Amino acid sequence: MKISIITVSFNSAATIRQTIESVLAQDYPALEYIVVDGASKDGTVEILKSFGDKIRFISEPDKGIYDAMNKGVKMATGEVIGTIGGDDFYPNNQVISNVAKTFLQYQTDAIYGDIQFINPDDIYTIVRYWRAGEYSRENWLNGWMPPHPCFYIKKAAFEKYGYFVTDFTCSGDYEFMLRMLYKKHLTVQYLPLTLMTMRNGGTSTASLKHRYRANMEDRRAWRINNLKPHWYTLWMKPLSKIAQLFKKG
Secondary structure, three states: OOEEEEEEEOOOOOOHHHHHHHHHOOOOOOEEEEEEEOOOOOOHHHHHHHOHHHOEEEEOOOOOHHHHHHHHHHHOOOOEEEEOOOOOEOOOOOHHHHHHHHHHHHOOOEEEEEEEEEEOOEEEEEEEEEOOOOOOHHHHHHOOOOOHHHEEEEHHHHHHHOOOOOOOOOOHHHHHHHHHHHHOOOOEEEEEEEEEEEEOOOOOOOOHHHHHHHHHHHHHHHHHOOOOOOOOHHHHHHHOOHHHHHOOO
């Protein structure tokens, strides 16, 4: 089983080398790595070039993160698609091999795992842990979602049910997973391992303004799929993150 990993980057020179090295260090042999860069001007492109043919990359203007993600998916030749951010890295070199084993064992359409968040200024300090738990479709109505940075799905799902909606700014991952798992009922398996290390922060959590925008986009995700959440569903989604602050693995 070939697995394609995609990174979307823009002016990520400060961290992307660590990201790339963590992907290339994976012990899974059938691995393709694609970087879709948004025409960075800070030295990111030079870093990408320094890895030669170990990675595939393009660097050109895009229409946003989900437009760039779609470019990467269309470039991918793997049976399974996963993503890693340009300032994130894998916690060990067995992540992708464990993902592959899970796909083969359960013959599932998608899998997800857990994430640890670290202090951006001290990568050895874990400040938050997202333990996703076993899948239950009804949990979506309680504000639950799989951790999108460690969500892996068959490329065939994109081809059958569509790609990321490109006019979202921060909830395109949520809409995509909601569509695939809740609406289309694709099979999914929880892998109870830490599959990603992320620097704390992000577009949807960086400020109250961004949180408000994310909440509005979450509501739109249900609406455009002709789905109806409970009245409390989208209030519970950000509140559920509070418990993560008390978990450190």
